[in-house]
Amino acid sequence: MTKQExxxxxxxxxxxxxSVKNLYLTDIAGLDALQTxxxxxxCFKANIKLSVVKNTLLAKAMEASDKDFGELQSxxxxxxxxxxxxxxxxxxxVIKDFRKKSDKPILKGAFIEEAIYIGDDQIDVLESIKSKExxxxxxxxxxQSPAKNVISxxxxxxxxxxxxxxxxxxx
Numbered sequence: 383m384t385k386q387e388x389x390x391x392x393x394x395x396x397x398x399x400x401s402v403k404n405l406y407l408t409d410i411a412g413l414d415a416l417q418t419x420x421x422x423x424x425c426f427k428a429n430i431k432l433s434v435v436k437n438t439l440l441a442k443a444m445e446a447s448d449k450d451f452g453e454l455q456s457x458x459x460x461x462x463x464x465x466x467x468x469x470x471x472x473x474x475x476v477i478k479d480f481r482k483k484s485d486k487p488i489l490k491g492a493f494i495e496e497a498i499y500i501g502d503d504q505i506d507v508l509e510s511i512k513s514k515e516x517x518x519x520x521x522x523x524x525x526q527s528p529a530k531n532v533i534s535x536x537x538x539x540x541x542x543x544x545x546x547x548x549x550x551x552x553x
Contacts, residue, residue: 388439395435395443399451402466404494406473406508407454408487410434411461417484421476428476431466440464452498457490469515470494474508 383391399405410421425432437458444451465473477487492499492508499508512520 391436391439392442392446395440396446398466399443399447399449402493404467404470404473404492406465406467406477406492407457407490408463408465408477409461409490410463410487413484413486417486420483421480421487424476424480425465425473428472429468430473430476432463433466434461434463437462449493449496451493453500454491454493454498457500462490463487469513471509471511471513474505474511477505478509 410418413421422432437460440462441455441458444455465476467473473492474489477489480487489502489505489508491501492504494508494511
């Protein structure tokens with residue numbers, strides 16, 4: 383790779399890192415071609431962009447980026463692949479699902495909405511993070527619950543009340 387190609391790669395990575403909200407750093411070394419293809423296919427289906435990068439280029443792109451990646455630069459050793467996604471928990475779900483068949487990918491670290499997670503032991507925490515859509519759904523359900531209770535009480539009370547009034551009018 384020439385110096386100019388490296389500079390272009392760093393520029394491309396910096397641009398991508400500046401626009402990303404959720405980033406996972408994983409190690410997929412040791413996966414054979416079939417497993418790698420299966421992982422890429424799973425990522426594509428989950429709307430996750432998967433790419434393998436050189437650690438030195440990624441470190442320089444992180445430094446040039448306007449975001450603070452903190453301790454994530456310390457995990458840039460060995461094979462590193464990046465997972466970019468819109469939802470913070472989607473890559474963790476794909477990783478856990480893929481691990482049912484293989485012991486890889488291993489989570490090195492993650493950058494989720496400016497929060498940093500280091501180590502493979504954080505995979506369960508990352509999987510339990512709710513996406514924006516899930517949180518909106520929970521809020522709507524909470525807001526609808528009292529209204530549903532009131533309507534239900536009025537409907538059931540109304541039928542009882544009308545039954546009582548009808549019985550009284552017949553007497």
